[in-house]
Amino acid sequence: MSGPLRIVHYVNQFFGGIGGEDQAHVGVSVRAGAVGPGRVLEKALGDDARVEATLVCGDNFASENEADAARAIGAELDRLKPDVLVAGPAFGSGRYGLACALACKVAQGRGIPAITAMHPENPGASNARRGIYIVPTGASTTSMQAALDALAPLARRLGRGQTLGPSEAEGYMPRGTRRVHDRGRPGYQRALDMLLDKLHGRPYRSEVPYAPPERVSPAPPIADLARARIAMVTTGGLVRKGNPDRQVSANAVRYHRHTVAELESLSPAEWEAYHAGYFNHIVNSNPNYILPLSFLRDLERQGKVGRVHEYIYALPGVSTPVAVSAGHGRSIAADLKAGRVDGALLVAT
Protein backbone atom coordinates (compact mmCIF):
# COMPACT_ATOMS: atom_id res chain seq x y z
CA MET A 1 0.00 0.00 0.00
CA SER A 2 1.27 3.48 -0.77
CA GLY A 3 1.16 6.75 1.16
CA PRO A 4 1.00 7.30 4.87
CA LEU A 5 -1.74 5.68 6.91
CA ARG A 6 -4.65 8.10 7.32
CA ILE A 7 -6.28 8.13 10.73
CA VAL A 8 -9.35 9.90 12.01
CA HIS A 9 -9.36 10.33 15.76
CA TYR A 10 -12.49 10.63 17.91
CA VAL A 11 -12.26 12.48 21.23
CA ASN A 12 -14.70 14.14 23.65
CA GLN A 13 -15.05 17.85 24.39
CA PHE A 14 -12.47 17.68 27.16
CA PHE A 15 -9.68 16.04 25.16
CA GLY A 16 -10.71 18.05 22.12
CA GLY A 17 -9.89 21.22 24.04
CA ILE A 18 -13.42 22.69 24.03
CA GLY A 19 -14.04 22.43 27.75
CA GLY A 20 -15.16 20.35 30.70
CA GLU A 21 -18.62 19.29 31.85
CA ASP A 22 -19.99 22.73 30.98
CA GLN A 23 -19.30 21.94 27.33
CA ALA A 24 -20.47 18.31 27.37
CA HIS A 25 -23.55 19.26 25.34
CA VAL A 26 -21.64 20.31 22.19
CA GLY A 27 -22.33 18.40 19.01
CA VAL A 28 -19.90 16.82 16.57
CA SER A 29 -17.26 19.10 15.06
CA VAL A 30 -14.11 18.37 13.10
CA ARG A 31 -10.55 19.71 13.42
CA ALA A 32 -7.79 19.27 10.88
CA GLY A 33 -4.92 17.16 12.16
CA ALA A 34 -4.23 15.86 15.63
CA VAL A 35 -5.56 17.46 18.79
CA GLY A 36 -4.49 16.73 22.39
CA PRO A 37 -3.99 12.98 22.83
CA GLY A 38 -3.97 12.68 19.03
CA ARG A 39 -0.46 14.13 19.05
CA VAL A 40 0.71 11.39 21.41
CA LEU A 41 -1.09 8.89 19.22
CA GLU A 42 0.64 10.18 16.12
CA LYS A 43 4.04 9.76 17.79
CA ALA A 44 3.17 6.24 18.90
CA LEU A 45 2.07 5.38 15.37
CA GLY A 46 5.45 6.24 13.88
CA ASP A 47 6.50 7.97 10.67
CA ASP A 48 4.24 6.78 7.91
CA ALA A 49 0.99 7.51 9.69
CA ARG A 50 -0.82 10.72 10.45
CA VAL A 51 -3.97 11.88 12.15
CA GLU A 52 -5.83 13.47 9.28
CA ALA A 53 -8.63 14.92 11.34
CA THR A 54 -10.06 14.88 14.83
CA LEU A 55 -13.76 14.47 15.49
CA VAL A 56 -14.83 16.14 18.72
CA CYS A 57 -18.16 15.57 20.39
CA GLY A 58 -19.54 16.39 23.83
CA ASP A 59 -20.15 13.33 26.00
CA ASN A 60 -23.68 14.37 26.92
CA PHE A 61 -24.54 15.03 23.30
CA ALA A 62 -23.30 11.58 22.28
CA SER A 63 -25.24 9.79 25.01
CA GLU A 64 -28.44 11.85 24.82
CA ASN A 65 -28.61 12.16 21.05
CA GLU A 66 -27.05 8.89 20.01
CA ALA A 67 -28.70 8.74 16.60
CA ASP A 68 -27.75 12.34 15.76
CA ALA A 69 -24.18 11.81 16.93
CA ALA A 70 -23.91 8.60 14.90
CA ARG A 71 -25.24 10.38 11.82
CA ALA A 72 -22.78 13.29 12.18
CA ILE A 73 -19.82 10.98 12.81
CA GLY A 74 -20.85 8.87 9.83
CA ALA A 75 -21.08 11.91 7.56
CA GLU A 76 -17.57 13.04 8.51
CA LEU A 77 -16.19 9.55 7.97
CA ASP A 78 -17.85 9.39 4.55
CA ARG A 79 -16.14 12.64 3.67
CA LEU A 80 -12.72 11.87 5.17
CA LYS A 81 -12.56 8.16 4.23
CA PRO A 82 -9.75 7.28 6.68
CA ASP A 83 -7.88 3.98 6.72
CA VAL A 84 -8.77 3.52 10.37
CA LEU A 85 -10.71 5.28 13.12
CA VAL A 86 -9.18 5.54 16.58
CA ALA A 87 -11.46 6.58 19.45
CA GLY A 88 -10.37 7.68 22.92
CA PRO A 89 -8.79 6.37 25.10
CA ALA A 90 -11.75 6.86 27.40
CA PHE A 91 -10.16 5.33 30.55
CA GLY A 92 -12.80 5.11 33.29
CA SER A 93 -15.14 7.75 31.87
CA GLY A 94 -18.49 6.04 31.23
CA ARG A 95 -20.19 8.39 28.77
CA TYR A 96 -16.95 8.88 26.86
CA GLY A 97 -16.48 5.10 26.73
CA LEU A 98 -19.96 4.61 25.31
CA ALA A 99 -19.33 7.39 22.78
CA CYS A 100 -16.05 5.76 21.69
CA ALA A 101 -17.82 2.44 21.23
CA LEU A 102 -20.51 4.22 19.21
CA ALA A 103 -17.91 5.90 16.96
CA CYS A 104 -16.23 2.52 16.36
CA LYS A 105 -19.54 0.93 15.43
CA VAL A 106 -20.38 3.74 13.03
CA ALA A 107 -16.98 3.34 11.35
CA GLN A 108 -17.21 -0.43 11.14
CA GLY A 109 -20.68 -0.14 9.66
CA ARG A 110 -19.02 1.71 6.78
CA GLY A 111 -16.26 -0.85 6.36
CA ILE A 112 -13.70 1.36 8.11
CA PRO A 113 -11.66 -0.55 10.70
CA ALA A 114 -11.86 0.98 14.16
CA ILE A 115 -10.27 0.60 17.56
CA THR A 116 -10.66 2.24 20.95
CA ALA A 117 -9.19 1.92 24.43
CA MET A 118 -10.74 2.15 27.89
CA HIS A 119 -10.80 0.63 31.34
CA PRO A 120 -12.30 -2.90 31.30
CA GLU A 121 -15.06 -1.82 33.70
CA ASN A 122 -16.08 1.18 31.61
CA PRO A 123 -19.73 0.66 30.56
CA GLY A 124 -18.57 1.24 26.99
CA ALA A 125 -16.49 -1.91 27.32
CA SER A 126 -19.08 -4.03 29.06
CA ASN A 127 -22.04 -2.97 26.90
CA ALA A 128 -20.42 -2.81 23.51
CA ARG A 129 -17.48 -5.19 23.70
CA ARG A 130 -19.02 -7.50 21.15
CA GLY A 131 -17.65 -6.81 17.72
CA ILE A 132 -15.33 -3.90 18.43
CA TYR A 133 -11.65 -3.77 19.27
CA ILE A 134 -11.01 -2.32 22.72
CA VAL A 135 -7.56 -2.10 24.28
CA PRO A 136 -7.71 -2.23 28.09
CA THR A 137 -6.30 0.79 29.93
CA GLY A 138 -6.03 2.03 33.48
CA ALA A 139 -8.87 4.01 35.02
CA SER A 140 -7.21 7.43 34.70
CA THR A 141 -5.34 9.52 32.15
CA THR A 142 -2.02 8.74 33.83
CA SER A 143 -1.99 5.58 31.68
CA MET A 144 -2.32 7.60 28.44
CA GLN A 145 1.12 6.79 27.06
CA ALA A 146 0.86 3.08 27.86
CA ALA A 147 -2.63 2.94 26.38
CA LEU A 148 -1.58 4.56 23.11
CA ASP A 149 1.60 2.48 22.88
CA ALA A 150 -0.57 -0.63 23.10
CA LEU A 151 -3.21 0.67 20.73
CA ALA A 152 -0.99 2.15 17.99
CA PRO A 153 0.46 -1.07 16.50
CA LEU A 154 -3.00 -2.63 16.38
CA ALA A 155 -4.45 0.48 14.74
CA ARG A 156 -1.67 0.41 12.14
CA ARG A 157 -2.36 -3.17 11.23
CA LEU A 158 -6.11 -2.65 11.09
CA GLY A 159 -5.53 0.40 8.91
CA ARG A 160 -3.47 -1.69 6.52
CA GLY A 161 -6.33 -4.10 6.16
CA GLN A 162 -4.76 -6.84 8.26
CA THR A 163 -6.79 -9.05 10.57
CA LEU A 164 -5.72 -9.31 14.17
CA GLY A 165 -4.98 -12.57 15.95
CA PRO A 166 -6.86 -13.77 19.04
CA SER A 167 -7.38 -11.29 21.87
CA GLU A 168 -5.16 -13.17 24.32
CA ALA A 169 -2.21 -12.87 21.90
CA GLU A 170 -2.89 -9.32 20.71
CA GLY A 171 -3.87 -7.75 23.99
CA TYR A 172 -7.31 -6.37 23.17
CA MET A 173 -10.38 -7.37 25.15
CA PRO A 174 -12.26 -10.49 24.04
CA ARG A 175 -14.92 -9.54 21.52
CA GLY A 176 -17.09 -12.60 22.02
CA THR A 177 -16.27 -14.05 18.60
CA ARG A 178 -14.72 -17.41 17.88
CA ARG A 179 -12.52 -18.31 14.96
CA VAL A 180 -11.23 -21.71 13.96
CA HIS A 181 -7.46 -21.96 14.25
CA ASP A 182 -4.76 -24.55 14.81
CA ARG A 183 -3.06 -24.55 18.20
CA GLY A 184 -0.34 -26.82 16.86
CA ARG A 185 -0.83 -29.69 19.30
CA PRO A 186 -3.91 -31.84 19.79
CA GLY A 187 -6.28 -31.20 22.66
CA TYR A 188 -5.44 -34.34 24.64
CA GLN A 189 -1.78 -33.35 24.80
CA ARG A 190 -2.59 -29.83 25.88
CA ALA A 191 -5.03 -31.16 28.48
CA LEU A 192 -2.47 -33.60 29.90
CA ASP A 193 0.17 -30.88 30.08
CA MET A 194 -2.28 -28.69 31.89
CA LEU A 195 -3.12 -31.49 34.31
CA LEU A 196 0.57 -32.14 35.00
CA ASP A 197 1.15 -28.45 35.59
CA LYS A 198 -1.77 -28.41 37.97
CA LEU A 199 -0.58 -31.51 39.87
CA HIS A 200 2.91 -30.06 40.20
CA GLY A 201 1.61 -26.72 41.36
CA ARG A 202 2.92 -24.96 38.25
CA PRO A 203 0.99 -22.12 36.65
CA TYR A 204 -1.35 -23.11 33.83
CA ARG A 205 -4.10 -21.42 31.91
CA SER A 206 -7.41 -22.92 30.87
CA GLU A 207 -8.40 -22.55 27.23
CA VAL A 208 -12.00 -22.12 28.31
CA PRO A 209 -12.63 -18.56 29.41
CA TYR A 210 -14.50 -18.37 32.69
CA ALA A 211 -16.86 -15.52 33.36
CA PRO A 212 -17.79 -15.56 37.05
CA PRO A 213 -21.51 -15.05 37.65
CA GLU A 214 -22.69 -11.66 38.77
CA ARG A 215 -23.07 -11.25 42.52
CA VAL A 216 -26.33 -9.71 43.60
CA SER A 217 -26.76 -8.38 47.13
CA PRO A 218 -29.49 -10.34 48.91
CA ALA A 219 -32.73 -8.42 49.31
CA PRO A 220 -33.45 -7.48 52.93
CA PRO A 221 -35.93 -9.79 54.67
CA ILE A 222 -39.65 -9.09 54.72
CA ALA A 223 -40.76 -8.07 58.21
CA ASP A 224 -44.28 -9.48 58.07
CA LEU A 225 -45.43 -12.02 55.48
CA ALA A 226 -49.03 -11.51 56.58
CA ARG A 227 -48.88 -8.00 55.18
CA ALA A 228 -46.65 -8.69 52.21
CA ARG A 229 -47.56 -8.71 48.53
CA ILE A 230 -46.07 -11.82 46.94
CA ALA A 231 -45.57 -12.39 43.22
CA MET A 232 -44.73 -15.51 41.23
CA VAL A 233 -42.33 -15.92 38.34
CA THR A 234 -41.52 -19.12 36.46
CA THR A 235 -38.86 -20.11 33.96
CA GLY A 236 -40.71 -23.39 33.40
CA GLY A 237 -42.24 -22.28 30.11
CA LEU A 238 -45.78 -21.74 31.39
CA VAL A 239 -48.10 -20.60 28.58
CA ARG A 240 -51.84 -20.28 28.17
CA LYS A 241 -53.28 -23.47 26.70
CA GLY A 242 -52.57 -23.70 22.98
CA ASN A 243 -49.88 -21.00 23.31
CA PRO A 244 -51.94 -18.14 21.83
CA ASP A 245 -49.15 -15.66 22.66
CA ARG A 246 -46.79 -17.61 20.37
CA GLN A 247 -44.05 -18.00 22.97
CA VAL A 248 -41.00 -20.01 21.86
CA SER A 249 -39.87 -23.14 23.73
CA ALA A 250 -36.23 -22.04 24.07
CA ASN A 251 -34.02 -18.94 23.79
CA ALA A 252 -36.89 -16.60 24.64
CA VAL A 253 -36.47 -13.01 23.54
CA ARG A 254 -39.51 -11.99 25.59
CA TYR A 255 -41.43 -13.09 28.64
CA HIS A 256 -45.17 -12.90 29.19
CA ARG A 257 -47.10 -11.30 31.98
CA HIS A 258 -50.51 -12.77 32.73
CA THR A 259 -53.16 -11.71 35.19
CA VAL A 260 -54.25 -14.24 37.78
CA ALA A 261 -56.40 -11.80 39.73
CA GLU A 262 -59.53 -13.92 39.14
CA LEU A 263 -57.90 -17.33 39.46
CA GLU A 264 -57.80 -19.70 42.43
CA SER A 265 -55.31 -22.06 40.82
CA LEU A 266 -53.84 -22.86 37.43
CA SER A 267 -56.09 -25.33 35.65
CA PRO A 268 -54.58 -27.79 33.13
CA ALA A 269 -57.54 -26.89 30.91
CA GLU A 270 -56.24 -23.33 30.62
CA TRP A 271 -52.48 -23.58 31.11
CA GLU A 272 -49.64 -25.78 29.96
CA ALA A 273 -45.86 -25.87 29.69
CA TYR A 274 -43.96 -25.20 26.48
CA HIS A 275 -40.29 -25.65 27.29
CA ALA A 276 -37.66 -27.48 25.24
CA GLY A 277 -35.51 -28.37 28.24
CA TYR A 278 -37.57 -30.89 30.25
CA PHE A 279 -40.45 -33.37 30.01
CA ASN A 280 -43.54 -31.10 30.08
CA HIS A 281 -46.34 -33.67 30.46
CA ILE A 282 -46.39 -33.73 34.25
CA VAL A 283 -46.75 -29.96 34.45
CA ASN A 284 -49.48 -30.16 31.82
CA SER A 285 -51.50 -32.22 34.31
CA ASN A 286 -50.88 -29.68 37.08
CA PRO A 287 -49.35 -26.31 36.09
CA ASN A 288 -49.19 -25.30 39.78
CA TYR A 289 -46.05 -27.45 39.98
CA ILE A 290 -44.15 -24.65 38.23
CA LEU A 291 -46.24 -21.70 39.35
CA PRO A 292 -47.66 -22.40 42.81
CA LEU A 293 -50.81 -20.27 42.63
CA SER A 294 -53.06 -22.86 44.32
CA PHE A 295 -50.80 -22.96 47.38
CA LEU A 296 -50.47 -19.20 47.62
CA ARG A 297 -54.22 -18.69 47.39
CA ASP A 298 -54.70 -21.03 50.34
CA LEU A 299 -52.06 -19.18 52.34
CA GLU A 300 -53.65 -15.86 51.39
CA ARG A 301 -57.04 -17.11 52.62
CA GLN A 302 -55.44 -18.26 55.87
CA GLY A 303 -53.92 -14.82 56.35
CA LYS A 304 -50.37 -16.15 56.22
CA VAL A 305 -49.60 -14.14 53.13
CA GLY A 306 -50.86 -10.60 52.75
CA ARG A 307 -51.74 -10.57 49.10
CA VAL A 308 -51.00 -12.57 45.95
CA HIS A 309 -49.84 -10.18 43.25
CA GLU A 310 -52.27 -9.99 40.35
CA TYR A 311 -49.62 -10.65 37.67
CA ILE A 312 -47.45 -13.66 37.02
CA TYR A 313 -44.40 -13.73 34.75
CA ALA A 314 -43.45 -16.67 32.57
CA LEU A 315 -40.85 -17.69 30.05
CA PRO A 316 -38.91 -20.83 29.13
CA GLY A 317 -35.52 -20.56 30.85
CA VAL A 318 -33.47 -22.67 28.46
CA SER A 319 -30.74 -22.02 25.86
CA THR A 320 -30.82 -18.31 26.57
CA PRO A 321 -27.64 -16.22 26.62
CA VAL A 322 -26.85 -14.82 30.05
CA ALA A 323 -27.02 -11.23 28.78
CA VAL A 324 -30.54 -11.78 27.41
CA SER A 325 -31.64 -13.52 30.62
CA ALA A 326 -30.24 -10.65 32.68
CA GLY A 327 -32.30 -8.25 30.56
CA HIS A 328 -35.48 -10.27 31.20
CA GLY A 329 -34.65 -10.34 34.90
CA ARG A 330 -34.08 -6.59 35.11
CA SER A 331 -37.30 -5.89 33.28
CA ILE A 332 -39.39 -8.26 35.43
CA ALA A 333 -37.79 -6.89 38.61
CA ALA A 334 -38.59 -3.31 37.55
CA ASP A 335 -42.20 -4.29 36.89
CA LEU A 336 -42.48 -6.04 40.26
CA LYS A 337 -41.08 -2.98 41.97
CA ALA A 338 -43.51 -0.72 40.17
CA GLY A 339 -46.30 -3.07 41.31
CA ARG A 340 -45.18 -2.62 44.95
CA VAL A 341 -44.38 -6.30 45.33
CA ASP A 342 -42.58 -7.17 48.57
CA GLY A 343 -41.28 -10.60 47.60
CA ALA A 344 -41.32 -13.02 44.69
CA LEU A 345 -41.12 -16.78 44.30
CA LEU A 346 -39.22 -17.81 41.19
CA VAL A 347 -39.74 -21.43 40.19
CA ALA A 348 -36.99 -22.71 37.92
CA THR A 349 -37.22 -26.06 36.16
Added chain:
Amino acid sequence: MISAIYNFALTTGANRVIRGARIEHVCGDPTLSAEKDYAFGMRIVTTALQTLTIAVPGPTLFDPMASGKEAAHAS
Protein backbone atom coordinates in the same frame (compact mmCIF):
# COMPACT_ATOMS: atom_id res chain seq x y z
CA MET B 1 -35.70 -19.40 43.85
CA ILE B 2 -37.28 -22.84 44.02
CA SER B 3 -35.33 -25.34 41.94
CA ALA B 4 -34.59 -29.04 41.83
CA ILE B 5 -31.19 -28.26 40.31
CA TYR B 6 -30.39 -26.14 43.34
CA ASN B 7 -26.62 -26.37 42.89
CA PHE B 8 -26.97 -24.43 39.65
CA ALA B 9 -28.92 -21.75 41.40
CA LEU B 10 -26.34 -21.51 44.19
CA THR B 11 -23.28 -21.37 41.97
CA THR B 12 -24.84 -18.79 39.66
CA GLY B 13 -25.56 -16.48 42.56
CA ALA B 14 -29.22 -16.88 43.61
CA ASN B 15 -29.31 -15.82 47.25
CA ARG B 16 -32.31 -17.71 48.64
CA VAL B 17 -32.47 -21.15 47.08
CA ILE B 18 -35.16 -23.68 48.02
CA ARG B 19 -34.71 -27.27 47.04
CA GLY B 20 -37.58 -28.33 44.79
CA ALA B 21 -38.83 -31.88 44.24
CA ARG B 22 -37.79 -32.68 40.66
CA ILE B 23 -37.20 -30.75 37.46
CA GLU B 24 -40.48 -32.00 35.96
CA HIS B 25 -42.54 -31.21 39.08
CA VAL B 26 -40.72 -28.65 41.20
CA CYS B 27 -43.52 -27.92 43.70
CA GLY B 28 -44.98 -31.34 44.42
CA ASP B 29 -44.82 -35.02 43.53
CA PRO B 30 -47.45 -36.70 41.31
CA THR B 31 -46.38 -40.16 42.45
CA LEU B 32 -47.89 -39.39 45.86
CA SER B 33 -51.59 -39.39 46.66
CA ALA B 34 -53.33 -36.12 45.85
CA GLU B 35 -53.40 -35.22 49.53
CA LYS B 36 -49.73 -35.99 50.17
CA ASP B 37 -48.73 -34.34 46.90
CA TYR B 38 -50.43 -31.16 48.04
CA ALA B 39 -48.90 -31.31 51.51
CA PHE B 40 -45.45 -31.81 49.98
CA GLY B 41 -45.90 -28.89 47.59
CA MET B 42 -47.21 -26.73 50.42
CA ARG B 43 -44.14 -27.53 52.46
CA ILE B 44 -41.86 -26.40 49.62
CA VAL B 45 -43.83 -23.19 49.07
CA THR B 46 -44.05 -22.39 52.78
CA THR B 47 -40.32 -22.93 53.17
CA ALA B 48 -39.76 -20.59 50.23
CA LEU B 49 -41.94 -17.91 51.79
CA GLN B 50 -40.14 -18.26 55.13
CA THR B 51 -36.79 -17.65 53.46
CA LEU B 52 -38.07 -14.24 52.41
CA THR B 53 -38.24 -13.30 56.10
CA ILE B 54 -34.66 -14.38 56.83
CA ALA B 55 -31.53 -12.33 56.16
CA VAL B 56 -28.95 -14.27 54.15
CA PRO B 57 -25.28 -13.34 53.62
CA GLY B 58 -25.17 -14.74 50.07
CA PRO B 59 -26.28 -17.86 48.16
CA THR B 60 -27.94 -20.08 50.78
CA LEU B 61 -29.75 -23.39 50.40
CA PHE B 62 -32.96 -24.18 52.25
CA ASP B 63 -34.14 -27.79 52.14
CA PRO B 64 -37.86 -28.20 52.88
CA MET B 65 -37.27 -31.87 53.75
CA ALA B 66 -34.47 -31.22 56.24
CA SER B 67 -36.79 -29.99 58.99
CA GLY B 68 -35.26 -28.13 61.88
CA LYS B 69 -31.82 -28.16 60.31
CA GLU B 70 -29.82 -25.04 59.71
CA ALA B 71 -29.62 -23.66 56.23
CA ALA B 72 -26.54 -24.69 54.29
CA HIS B 73 -24.40 -21.98 52.75
CA ALA B 74 -22.96 -22.26 49.28
CA SER B 75 -19.38 -21.60 50.18
